[in-house]
Amino acid sequence: MSQRTIIRFKQNVIETCDKHIKQFLKNSERQCEFVFLEEQLVTVVHIEEDEEITLNDVRMMAGNVSRALQNNKIAKAVIDEKELIDAFSLLNRERVITAFVEGWKLGSYRFMTYKSDDKYVKPELHIESVSNIEALIQQGELRAEAVNVSRDLMNEAPQDLTPKTFPEKIKKLFHNTAVNVTVFDEDKIKEMEMNGILAVNRGSKHKPAFVELRYEGDATKPLTALVGKGVTFDTGGISLKSGRNLSDMRMDMGGAAAVVGAMKLLAQSEASVNVIALIQIVENMPDNKSLLPGEVIKYKTGQTVQVGNTDAEGRLILADGLIRAGELNAKYIVNIATLTGAIHAALGSKLGGVFGDETLTFEMKKIGDENGDFVWPMPLVNDYDSYLKSDYADFSNISNKSEAGAITAALFLKKFVPSGAKWLHVDMAGVMESKEEGYYGNSATGYGVRLLADYTKHISK
Ligand code: BES
Ligand code: ZN
Ligand code: ZN
Numbered sequence: 001m002s003q004r005t006i007i008r009f010k011q012n013v014i015e016t017c018d019k020h021i022k023q024f025l026k027n028s029e030r031q032c033e034f035v036f037l038e039e040q041l042v043t044v045v046h047i048e049e050d051e052e053i054t055l056n057d058v059r060m061m062a063g064n065v066s067r068a069l070q071n072n073k074i075a076k077a078v079i080d081e082k083e084l085i086d087a088f089s090l091l092n093r094e095r096v097i098t099a100f101v102e103g104w105k106l107g108s109y110r111f112m113t114y115k116s117d118d119k120y121v122k123p124e125l126h127i128e129s130v131s132n133i134e135a136l137i138q139q140g141e142l143r144a145e146a147v148n149v150s151r152d153l154m155n156e157a158p159q160d161l162t163p164k165t166f167p168e169k170i171k172k173l174f175h176n177t178a179v180n181v182t183v184f185d186e187d188k189i190k191e192m193e194m195n196g197i198l199a200v201n202r203g204s205k206h207k208p209a210f211v212e213l214r215y216e217g218d219a220t221k222p223l224t225a226l227v228g229k230g231v232t233f234d235t236g237g238i239s240l241k242s243g244r245n246l247s248d249m250r251m252d253m254g255g256a257a258a259v260v261g262a263m264k265l266l267a268q269s270e271a272s273v274n275v276i277a278l279i280q281i282v283e284n285m286p287d288n289k290s291l292l293p294g295e296v297i298k299y300k301t302g303q304t305v306q307v308g309n310t311d312a313e314g315r316l317i318l319a320d321g322l323i324r325a326g327e328l329n330a331k332y333i334v335n336i337a338t339l340t341g342a343i344h345a346a347l348g349s350k351l352g353g354v355f356g357d358e359t360l361t362f363e364m365k366k367i368g369d370e371n372g373d374f375v376w377p378m379p380l381v382n383d384y385d386s387y388l389k390s391d392y393a394d395f396s397n398i399s400n401k402s403e404a405g406a407i408t409a410a411l412f413l414k415k416f417v418p419s420g421a422k423w424l425h426v427d428m429a430g431v432m433e434s435k436e437e438g439y440y441g442n443s444a445t446g447y448g449v450r451l452l453a454d455y456t457k458h459i460s461k
Contacts, residue, residue, distance in 0.1 A: 326418025
């Protein structure tokens with residue numbers, strides 16, 4: 001049984017467009033078609049009656065519509081709140097409005113920094129309503145803007161986003177905000193014995209950086225540390241990557257970008273949380289000074305690691321972040337990283353994997369189901385711990401078996417989790433990039449921003 005819902009855009013400022021364009025959005029999960037009728041754009045959404053519609057469907061649809069308008073150079077659309085609410089009558093009205101605005105702004109995102117002709121219109125959305133919906137609209141806008149901050153950072157070309165420029169960009173982003181930024185330079189990193197960061201960055205022409213962001217919306221709330229992997233480019237180092245498209249590896253700072261976006265979202269929405277972001281910034285390069293396979297890294301805690309493979313660098317630098325979270329006495333720690341190809345193989349490109357405290361992983365899954373940053377709980381089984389055995393150090397940074405790669409990476413991280421803290425690890429390697437669909441474009445997804453921000457709010461309730 002198919003029910004037809006029509007969302008009518010009441011009026012459009014149509015600059016140049018073919019009046020008779022009829023577009024079917026092939027990639028859309030819900031079938032959605034656009035028809036221009038006498039200067040009015042009518043969107044027809046086909047919804048199966050027995051289908052369960054989610055807030056993410058609202059976002060995806062809004063994203064499809066705003067991109068279609070952008071492609072047709074339509075600068076403005078006016079939509080009646082009533083039509084929108086009727087179309088998604090089973091969902092909460094307020095959340096539908098926020099989700100629609102969020103999807104709208106995400107859908108028309110374009111990374112234009114390197115295009116010499118910046119000709120895209122950002123279709124403006126006006127929702128006509130008899131009630132005051134300003135706060136709902138603003139929330140949708142803030143969420144999308146924070147995700148787009150992360151997308152901008154991830155999409156940036158690797159000659160312009162380096163361990164030197166990344167901290168500067170972060171400082172600029174939080175200038176004159178409630179977020180305090182501290183950048184540790186190489187000397188300070190040495191003094192703090194962040195030896196994973198120093199080892200991984202040795203082949204880079206840039207100095208490494210460690211960035212701490214603090215936001216105290218409510219200092220009485222439990223301290224949450226968000227730890228992000230910020231590898232501005234991952235060549236693999238001496239264990240050089242080969243084969244596939246290496247230029248994707250400019251996005252190996254996706255975890256750091258998620259953390260930055262989440263801090264932006266939390267601060268801008270004045271969330272009552274007590275949060276600190278810890279970001280390790282390095283470039284993993286082959287060079288005559290590079291970290292060598294076989295080297296041993298001694299961490300501040302005394303733990304020693306045999307470097308079995310310099311391409312498993314993410315866990316080496318995250319270890320320093322986890323140790324730091326312990327020094328700061330964080331009660332909750334969430335780290336996020338483009339950590340393993342194995343998670344991509346296991347879960348594909350539409351959901352990340354989350355490891356750690358079982359109850360918390362399921363709580364996080366629920367949050368992701370609602371906000372669009374999907375995660376699936378993964379088993380953190382100790383039986384695989386023996387795979388990390390080393391002959392001459394405490395353990396190795398790679399598994400000695402070619403299986404369960406995402407789990408062994410998580411088990412490595414677990415060794416550095418300070419006792420007493422509740423910890424989650426999100427592996428987002430599979431979801432860092434998207435193909436055009438819904439509110440996603442052919443570029444970085446900005447995954448994790450909403451997940452980390454909403455999760456932090458959740459545990460601070
Ligand atoms: N940054 C990569 C993981 C990755 C792969 C991210 C694909 C995004 C897309 C990570 O540093 C890495 O190279 N991991 C290795 C680990 C291996 C050497 C144990 C991997 O997954 O192959
Ligand atoms: Zn790597
Ligand atoms: Zn990496």
